[in-house]
Amino acid sequence: MNKKLSNAEIRTNNKKMVLQCIKNYQPISRAAIAEKLHFSKPTVSLLVDELVRENWVHEKGIGESSSQGGRRPIHLYFNEKAAYVIGVDIGGTKVKTAISDLGGKIICASSFNTRKQLENGLLKQIQKEVQEMIQRNQLDKSMILGMGVGVPGITETKTGVVVEAPSLKWVRYPFLTEAERFFSFPIYVDNDVNIAVLGEQWLGRAKNKENVLFISVGTGIGSGIIIHNQLYRGSSYASGELGYMVTDKNNMKNEFKPIFHRYGYLESVAGGKAIGRRFTELVQQNKSHSLYAEAAETELTGEQAFSLAKAGDVTALTVVEDAIEHLAYGIINAATLLNPEVVILDGGVMKSADFILPRLQKIVHQYLPSSVEIFQSQLGENAGVIGAVSLFLREYDSILN
Template sequence: MDSRSLRYVNKKKVLHYIQNNQGQSRSDISKALQISKPTISTIVDELLEEKWIREKESENASSVGGRKPFHIYFNQNAYYLIGVDIGGTSVELAIMNLAGDIKQKASFSTQTNVDHLIEAIVNETKRLIENSKLSSDEIFGMGVGVPGITDVEKGIVIDAPSIRWKNVSLKAQLEEHLPFPVYIDNDVNVAVLGEQWKGHGTTSKNILMITLGTGIGCGIILNGSLYRGSSFAAGEIGYMVTDKKSAEANYVHSFDGYGFLDSHVGGPAISREMQTKLDASGKDTSWTAKKVFQEAISGDETAIETVNESLSHLAFALINVISIINPEKIILGGGISKSIHYFLPNLRSIIKRHIPIHSDIVLTSLENVSLIGAGYLLLKEYDSILKE
């Protein structure tokens, strides 16, 4: 390694140490990293000039007398990240600092802009930056979650049925109009990164994020790293089969390209199944998945039967996943997860009955998990001084 490369490596070490050990002195950093005091002093001066850190004089004098020591802190507001979550219904955007604290949010309808979606994202991004009173120079970059299979290396959306995208060069098209780097990934991968950074995954190295919405997705963290699979399709559990006979029959697909589990556990599937049962009895058929869960909690027998059928498929899917991956935690997110808390004991009971391997099953408690994860995607992928 040449001297320039070594200097950059040491600079990254110092910055990461400061991020994780706030309030240290230059001498403390030198001792901890076993790098000479003159080298540490030079690096700290550079980081101060580049605004990555700030230095604050102690209120108390040194224990051996003399001048008061200075303590060094990571400057989480040195630059800002933009996170984008593209959903089938809406696109959400947020500006956050380097600690993941959201400064401002915006959103717009996906379907009314679907034919010009990239243009709409660019325009809303520029408006968000302007409203935040920031300059483009203060934006470190953008992370984007996409509802489909993405080639993260080439920045291409391979297939996203809900927004009618196939082989869309999203990264290149966004970077053509925005003056900072853009990184993209599947929306559930982005969500599990959010949990890893700020949620249930901060203390676990092996976690799954299962999103329950229009379809069913899964983000996987193995040994602390995001697992994408050989063709970026790891976690596509919407295609998992949880009933052989039903799969061999001509079952109804929720949407073109959706799989068996999507079509039995997703929101449209729950709504459709409830309506089918009620059609037979001649009752009202204007049901949403949320309403089905609400009525099930209130004791409606048809709603209970519908929810239990759906959760049975989910439970057996989780049994299969647990037996292969053996995660410490499974985090449930997405729109349906907001209604599922009442049924968690039953879900856990089914799983426990069929598999002796324990995984803690919890609901996400992190607001804006996908937006935060999109910001963290940038920090994880962008080859910069902040990349671990």
């Protein structure tokens, strides 16, 4: 049985809808809002006046007069400076923290080495970074709505428990419970690739797209999925583990060994570490190769493989083109199933996007039943913190929703 909403709840919901309408269609007049939402003009005026008093909305300039020569409408804008949100991107090597306005403009940011602070407590250090940024930039602490956080592991978003984050050595880590010891405002946490796709849809290449596949290609390979404008997390918060996809059944039969313990097939043949390792093995078999001496002493990197492939090195080309094929097959399988409007690629391996993308697109478009746009992420090093801010704004049960 559906619970009947009280008049106060209906009014609050209407107010949220008006604010959302202003955010989406600014600059916009009261009359245009009424038309879009099918609300009466007096209702819209009352709600807008309230939003203006509360500083969520401001009036600016005047619009064009109507064709009948009537009074020019006042245009309304969402006040992106009304509050701040903290975005935190926790990675295996670096933790980045930023304070943003409500439009995603980063006001200040800082970062620290994950390993150095892991034993002393990441949250304690994040708290210290936040306090220093607030003081240094003379921000009003009361204007901070809360914080969004991305972590490199499977995360139960409702309980705030990080089920497993191997790079942090966290297993069933009660992130939110611990965070509440250091911060008094609301906090939301999710997997780092999930928040990346939210950021990309908000301010990146996937803006205005409702069906998005975001793939991070680094040492591991993971994906974030948005379906009909909703983040898809799966039955146990483990959706998007693209790195476990099998793209060569014959190789799987030959006692396949993952690149790292519990890593999947695709990331063990197309991830950055896997590319470097395979390149090293082939160079070690060729004494005339320019990197033979180095490969005999230490493992070469995926970055070296791509650098030499661009220069026409046959061994490097063999390795990276094989990896690109596997990645293409993974994209084909995922895109065939999900039918996204756009596929966004990010991660360390995508530093060589100029080399990878044309080859990927050629293979993918050959086999997909319907075409899909493939881009590199445009948010760069801020993708994680922007995504974390976006997570907060989506989840926070406030007037902003």
